Amino acid sequence: MTERTVVVGAAVLNDDGRLLAARRSAPPDLAGRWELPGGKLEPGETPEHALVRELREELGVEAEPVARIPGEWPLKPPYTLHVWTARLLPGSADPEPLEDHDELRWLTQDEIWDVDWLDQDVPAVVEVARHAWEAPAREA
Numbered sequence: 001m002t003e004r005t006v007v008v009g010a011a012v013l014n015d016d017g018r019l020l021a022a023r024r025s026a027p028p029d030l031a032g033r034w035e036l037p038g039g040k041l042e043p044g045e046t047p048e049h050a051l052v053r054e055l056r057e058e059l060g061v062e063a064e065p066v067a068r069i070p071g072e073w074p075l076k077p078p079y080t081l082h083v084w085t086a087r088l089l090p091g092s093a094d095p096e097p098l099e100d101h102d103e104l105r106w107l108t109q110d111e112i113w114d115v116d117w118l119d120q121d122v123p124a125v126v127e128v129a130r131h132a133w134e135a136p137a138r139e140a
């Protein structure tokens with residue numbers, strides 16, 4: 001079986017229901033494209049811990065994971081993307097592009113496709129949009 005390394009991507013939503021998108025500054029083949037902030041799990045680390053750590057390192061924020069979005073999306077081997085919704089904790093700093101990114105945007109539902117997402121992120125972002133913004137089906 002092929003070993004896969006999990007990359008955790010954070011779908012950070014703010015109180016207005018906007019989604020945080022981050023533009024990569026490196027490596028050259030990914031620079032200029034937009035992604036969900038996050039990163040690779042370290043050995044023995046839980047995804048929830050990795051998400052909190054990566055958001056602190058990359059964006060200078062204190063955040064908490066809310067829920068995993070079902071599914072996983074293949075990235076460049078050996079990586080596979082798992083996505084969690086997340087929110088900033090009260091008193092957290094505003095996110096800043098400290099590492100790996102050179103621009104951040106809080107996207108409304110109407111703006112979700114205004115940024116040039118990494119190709120491999122597009123199916124994950126479709127699911128994020130569905131979970132964040134589509135009303136849950138009512139039970140009959």
Ligand SMILES: Nc1nc2c([nH]c(=O)n2[C@H]2C[C@H](O)[C@@H](COP(=O)(O)OP(=O)(O)OP(=O)(O)O)O2)c(=O)[nH]1
Binds near residue numbers: 008
């Ligand atoms: N964080 C993140 N990485 C992604 C996404 N889509 C995608 O292809 N990747 C790739 C880029 C990298 O090859 C890999 C994870 O990269 P990373 O640079 O964010 O991870 P990291 O902070 O742990 O890495 P490192 O700089 O410590 O080596 O996954 C995404 O939406 N978010």
